[in-house]
Amino acid sequence: MLALEGLRLEQGSFALEADWAVEPGARVAVIGPSGAGKSTLLMGIAGFVEPARGRVAWDGRDISALEPGARPVSVLFQEENLFGHLSVERNVGLGLRPDLRLLAADRERVEEALERVGLGGMGARLPRELSGGQRSRVALARVLLRQRPVLLLDEPFAALGPALKREMLELVGEIAAESGATVLMVTHDPDDARAFAGQTVVVAEGRASAPLATGPLLDDPPDGLRAYLG
Template identity: 60%
Template sequence: MLTLTDLRLAREGFTLAADLSLPPGVTAVIGPSGGGKSTLLDAVGGFLAPVSGRVEVDGRDITALPPAERPVAQLFQDGNLFPHLTLAENVGLGIAASRAAARDPRVAQVLARVGLEGLGDRRPARLSGGQQSRAALARALVQDRPVVLLDEPFSALGPGLKQEMLALAAEVLAAPGRLMLMVTHDPEDARSVADSVVLVADGRATGPFETGALFADPPPALRAYLGD
């Protein structure tokens, strides 16, 4: 449902080529540091214009669309919440560009879904890192878009909490016709949560590979990265 056709991306002295098609489900993007995983997500999310090629979701060409108009919801590595707004207001921004959207019944629903029931009136600073991550997840959920991008949003949480959040994300966002695309530098994350894997290395994004099969018999680039 997400198709990258002859996509070429360029950033200061670094290029990435991608030509692949991803089905709905959970796909992990793995590869060495600096290899271009976040760059790939930026291109899908609309923060990097490609040099050439197309990005399509469910057959619709979104290459020229700005981030907010794409059928894509995004969680960044940090800065996912506005510190001066309450959780409910932050989540409400996923529905409309107004503070009043906080009162929409869907907001309370998604907050409960991620385990933050009753905390809607708090500001992010008064919550733990894990709770803030859940709030960001709640907003992605309420946006109800076919593609959700996660650029290592839980990496600051510590291994146990990160595992928990990934599992929650996969569970909550799971829906027919939805793709959850997550960048991770920890292959364990891919193994535990992802159905398929995209490998970004040596200037190319290749895949999707079925997770189990890939780790059972890794290609040379992946082998080097895994260090076996």
């Protein structure tokens, strides 16, 4: 279980509070106005923003003091965070070995991950030789190899067209279902929330509210969310 216990995150004069938990394997959308703190919430869970108060816990263990790399968390960013001078294989291999000393068995696992995301045989290419959708798949393959039980999506597919974005969300859903990962996904699109997430967290006015069932929430949103959704 992922639990945010009396959590308060601060960045300059901005503060965000959260106090709730989600069950393992849950798919949760994070939605709210621009600048409300959606990305800050994910960065707090991932360890890039230290709590001013409270804690982040996984399976009852406080992980608030752990460095990002030591947390049971992977993050997919909108920018993909690929290294342009490294091949696809080596970009994905970073998920296994940050020093990139890949053994034969490691390369086999990298190729299996690339096959899983539809990029088999493309390990020698550079990121600039790929389409936007393919680069997103490379980032997803790297996350797949890390095998962390919590996956945070910070709008990684926002720049993709509707059909490709839907395809990528379906692929993430399949991978999460196979691994049992808990997924939190920042989105500005209520249709993505409906399609992907059984629960939704509303971030507004300095608070990330407890998750609610996505359909009923979006059918009858509270005033702050209603104004944002129009």
